[in-house]
Amino acid sequence: MSKILIAFSTGPDSVYLYHYLKRENNELGLCYVNHNLRNDVDKDIEFVKEFSDREKVPYYIMDLNLEKFNENSAREKRYEALEKCRIENGYTYIATGHNMNDNVETVIFRLLRGTGLDGLKGIPKKRGHIIRPILGISKEEILEYLKVNNISYRIDYTNLTNDYSRNIIRNKMMPIMKEINEGYLDNISRFITLLNEDNEVKRYIKKTLDEKNIKYSKNKIDEIYDIRDKNGAIISLDKEYIWYKSYNFYGIKKRETKKSFRYILKLNEDINVNGYSIYFSNFSDKKNQLEKMGYKIYNILNVDLLEIRNRKDGDYIDNIKLKKLFIDKKIDKYTRDLLPLVLANDEIILVADIRHSKKISGIATKDQNYIAIKKGE
Numbered sequence: 001m002s003k004i005l006i007a008f009s010t011g012p013d014s015v016y017l018y019h020y021l022k023r024e025n026n027e028l029g030l031c032y033v034n035h036n037l038r039n040d041v042d043k044d045i046e047f048v049k050e051f052s053d054r055e056k057v058p059y060y061i062m063d064l065n066l067e068k069f070n071e072n073s074a075r076e077k078r079y080e081a082l083e084k085c086r087i088e089n090g091y092t093y094i095a096t097g098h099n100m101n102d103n104v105e106t107v108i109f110r111l112l113r114g115t116g117l118d119g120l121k122g123i124p125k126k127r128g129h130i131i132r133p134i135l136g137i138s139k140e141e142i143l144e145y146l147k148v149n150n151i152s153y154r155i156d157y158t159n160l161t162n163d164y165s166r167n168i169i170r171n172k173m174m175p176i177m178k179e180i181n182e183g184y185l186d187n188i189s190r191f192i193t194l195l196n197e198d199n200e201v202k203r204y205i206k207k208t209l210d211e212k213n214i215k216y217s218k219n220k221i222d223e224i225y226d227i228r229d230k231n232g233a234i235i236s237l238d239k240e241y242i243w244y245k246s247y248n249f250y251g252i253k254k255r256e257t258k259k260s261f262r263y264i265l266k267l268n269e270d271i272n273v274n275g276y277s278i279y280f281s282n283f284s285d286k287k288n289q290l291e292k293m294g295y296k297i298y299n300i301l302n303v304d305l306l307e308i309r310n311r312k313d314g315d316y317i318d319n320i321k322l323k324k325l326f327i328d329k330k331i332d333k334y335t336r337d338l339l340p341l342v343l344a345n346d347e348i349i350l351v352a353d354i355r356h357s358k359k360i361s362g363i364a365t366k367d368q369n370y371i372a373i374k375k376g377e
């Protein structure tokens, strides 16, 4: 439960916002800012008083004299007045009634005027003490709710806006977009949400790097951002740290000290190395099972011992230098040392699950020795 001051203009959005927040058991108050710009302010104030009486919530009227200001400064002064009211009366947040239509209109307006990606984030859900709880609700839903529940409100300010471009977007462009696609509002709004999520991930990355005092470039943030869905992915940060993504972790880890390894695998043995499981077998039933579990299977003839080790300088697979392969496949230096290589008769036949030598076949036939490999936690 929070103590929330509603920026209450008496229009449908504010009235809906009140009912919306009431459902969540918040402690509410109403603040009407009197701009003295409209003739029927008295009726607004009467509405606020009646509403507050009926709902048993406190109200506050903040007077402004804005005759000499333009619309922009009216908005600024309104936010100042709301903030003053919030502090004086001990509220935690100010909630405004911006809705999904306002958000989409804002983004379209910015697109037409020219904007960067940041501008397409739309109206922020939260900024300082200001929250906008009904940003995800369309005007249509709001009006429908008020109608069905027989809830009264005053004239919609937003339709009286004297902002010329806004009016064209709202009254001309939006209806045409709706003709093209009924779901246009949801679709654009979803796009805005996606952009905001992206921003949140990037903010998290930046904050985490800053906390560790790590020097980084903007590219690094993009690189880290790109692996956000790739379990097992690693980005090298510096000598000491890596950024690591696994099923339940996405953040900074200390590098494990480089340990070289070497194992011998006999037929029908298996092994786990640095997150890879490897089977060397000739059981065909098991082969089907492993295949279903996502293992890559390779046939191998005339071998009954395999060697599993990490890379060494000058390693080759077929005629390709491992180093070149790693660069081509964009495998960072940290990961390169952890990858298990599989060797038969001193020749590399598998580089983890990344590449197999021409000498072994990716098609496993019956009753043959095979290697099964899979990366997994």
Ligand SMILES: Nc1ncnc2c1ncn2[C@@H]1O[C@H](COP(=O)(O)OP(=O)(O)OP(=O)(O)O)[C@@H](O)[C@H]1O
Pocket: 006, 007, 008, 009, 013, 014, 031, 032, 033, 034, 035, 075, 078, 095, 096, 097, 098, 102, 157, 158
């Ligand atoms: N006179 C007022 N008193 C209190 N709150 C108001 C008043 N007018 C507007 N608000 C608040 O601001 C919200 C947005 O209203 P409106 O779209 O008219 O304002 P705006 O800030 O000029 O909008 P935008 O930033 O989208 O151009 C309303 O839902 C309401 O919460």
